Amino acid sequence: MKLLHTSDWHLGLGFQSRSYEADQRFFIDEICRVIRDEQVDAVLLAGDVFDRGVPSAGATRLYDYAVTRICAELHVPMLVIAGNHDNAARLASCRELLKQAGLYLCGELTTEPPRVALDNADVYLLPWFSTEKARAVYPDRAAEIQSMEDAYRVVLDGVRERFRPGRRQILLSHAFVVDAETSVSDRAAEVGRAAAVSRSVFEGFDYCALGHLHGPQDIGANIRYSGTPMKYAFGTEERQIKSVTLLDTETMARQIIPLSALHERATVSGSYETVLAAEGLTPAQKEGYIRVQVTDRYLGLAAASALFEVYPNLLEYTGQSFDAADGSITLTLDELEAQTQEPEQIFRRFYEDTVHGVPDQHLLDLFRAAVAESEGGADA
Numbered sequence: 001m002k003l004l005h006t007s008d009w010h011l012g013l014g015f016q017s018r019s020y021e022a023d024q025r026f027f028i029d030e031i032c033r034v035i036r037d038e039q040v041d042a043v044l045l046a047g048d049v050f051d052r053g054v055p056s057a058g059a060t061r062l063y064d065y066a067v068t069r070i071c072a073e074l075h076v077p078m079l080v081i082a083g084n085h086d087n088a089a090r091l092a093s094c095r096e097l098l099k100q101a102g103l104y105l106c107g108e109l110t111t112e113p114p115r116v117a118l119d120n121a122d123v124y125l126l127p128w129f130s131t132e133k134a135r136a137v138y139p140d141r142a143a144e145i146q147s148m149e150d151a152y153r154v155v156l157d158g159v160r161e162r163f164r165p166g167r168r169q170i171l172l173s174h175a176f177v178v179d180a181e182t183s184v185s186d187r188a189a190e191v192g193r194a195a196a197v198s199r200s201v202f203e204g205f206d207y208c209a210l211g212h213l214h215g216p217q218d219i220g221a222n223i224r225y226s227g228t229p230m231k232y233a234f235g236t237e238e239r240q241i242k243s244v245t246l247l248d249t250e251t252m253a254r255q256i257i258p259l260s261a262l263h264e265r266a267t268v269s270g271s272y273e274t275v276l277a278a279e280g281l282t283p284a285q286k287e288g289y290i291r292v293q294v295t296d297r298y299l300g301l302a303a304a305s306a307l308f309e310v311y312p313n314l315l316e317y318t319g320q321s322f323d324a325a326d327g328s329i330t331l332t333l334d335e336l337e338a339q340t341q342e343p344e345q346i347f348r349r350f351y352e353d354t355v356h357g358v359p360d361q362h363l364l365d366l367f368r369a370a371v372a373e374s375e376g377g378a379d380a
């Protein structure tokens with residue numbers, strides 16, 4: 001039997017006001033193509049189906065499109081768990097009814113994570129959960145659960161006790177495994193050390209189909225992140241080959257099937273003149289999602305709009321600041337966070353990045369009041 005492992009679709013995600021809806025529809029079609037070409041028997045989607053708990057109408061339409069095509073048209077069952085971006089209850093609504101249509105949904109952690117039997121394999125569905133949730137679900141062992149690591153041990157010990165001999169034991173889970181490589185768009189995910197688990201918690205499983213990190217990667221012999229089906233960030237992800245993973249449950253051999261994208265993603269840097277000339281770039285590259293880093297001058301509005309003529313899908317650009325010839329005008333939020341503990345500075349920068357403006361006095365007053373309140377609360 002052939003399983004297709006994918007994760008982190010983040011339906012509804014866009015860049016600022018720009019929607020990735022067409023890109024996301026494109027990768028759904030790509031995945032359907034792989035299902036047909038490779039004669040896939042079931043699809044495992046390892047969480048972060050949506051980008052937010054309350055998905056937009058557009059994101060909901062994409063989800064409807066995907067599950068209808070896969071389950072109803074291609075007649076391939078689909079197993080889906082909630083990630084930290086999903087609203088667990090919403091994702092799992094109508095799940096008993098939808099099983100009959102071949103759509104197996106798991107939103108919240110329960111004492112017995114659901115098991116779906118597929119041919120020679122048993123797939124256990126373990127959605128994203130918090131340590132508080134694990135303590136609530138396992139009240140008898142609450143004292144043992146101090147970290148995410150503890151929680152996974154307790155939960156997976158329970159699953160291992162339910163193993164049926166002679167079956168392939170497969171886990172579908174959304175977790176941050178220590179030593180995994182992270183990329184920029186994972187920042188939106190929760191990559192704090194406290195939320196990490198070690199790979200040893202997954203002992204005994206033949207294959208762990210993970211979601212959460214956006215770069216495709218193996219973590220040891222039996223654990224794999226499929227990665228996102230499209231590039232969601234500049235930097236590391238530009239160099240990743242986005243793909244789905246196929247698992248043959250007879251031989252346990254894996255196959256990585258690359259997915260093509262509606263838009264390529266690239267960073268173009270150099271002097272303003274060379275960036276404008278866009279030499280060596282194909283039309284498809286120029287029309288991709290582009291980040292421009294101009295190294296020799298300040299970018300005013302006029303200079304920036306000339307860039308949009310060359311790169312119609314330019315998403316980000318940086319130039320040099322007026323006063324410091326060598327200093328880049330922008331720091332990433334990560335860099336800023338590393339440099340300052342000042343919440344207001346981080347807030348101003350976040351606002352500039354997302355709204356492209358300066359927060360007004362009223363907003364700053366509200367922010368200061370909120371900070372003062374939370375600091376007061378911490379003292380009390």
Ligand SMILES: [Mn+2]
Binds near residue numbers: 008083212213
């Ligand atoms: Mn994610």
